[in-house]
């Protein structure tokens with residue numbers, strides 16, 4: 001990580017690589033450093049003017065925000081407080097993702113959304129089990145899940161919803177627009 005010159009740090013938390021993919025896309029277009037969100041220390045965050053946490057959405061929760069929650073008050077107390085945003089990456093269509101929210105003190109932070117990927121073949125044991133249970137619940141009561149979720153759960157096919165256009169507002173944020 002270059003701590004002397006780069007003004008933006010992207011902190012990613014990615015189980016299956018999509019949040020990291022978007023972080024790399026941003027870094028290819030703006031001067032940014034990248035680091036895993038879970039292991040970052042406050043001293044590593046201090047040199048940056050802009051910090052963006054990027055995390056996959058799991059059961060309506062954005063992964064990797066623990067370090068943002070831990071350091072947020074300290075970061076904002078500094079006279080040269082950084083600009084902070086969050087980019088959530090989920091399989092839901094944008095309209096459905098409008099219900100996503102940042103917890104507690106983070107509620108005022110700009111929250112962006114990018115649609116990610118869905119690949120039942122690549123899921124680890126725990127996620128595959130959860131999906132199996134959800135499918136069983138849906139077979140009994142289809143109305144408990146919205147249409148987009150039923151469509152994903154009913155298919156064994158990998159689906160890629162990633163698109164550059166989701167990053168436009170994040171690129172503007174990095175540029176200070």
Ligand SMILES: Cc1cc2nc3c(=O)[nH]c(=O)nc-3n(C[C@H](O)[C@H](O)[C@H](O)COP(=O)(O)O)c2cc1C
Pocket residue numbers: 013014015016017018019020055056057058059060061089090091092097115116117118119123127130131
């Ligand atoms: C167990 C499980 C739960 C998920 N829950 C949600 C969800 O609540 N909302 C959503 O939009 N996407 C959900 N997803 C889809 C992921 O957010 C999507 O695959 C995303 O691309 C993962 O990003 P990552 O590979 O960087 O972790 C879920 C995926 C799994 C495996």
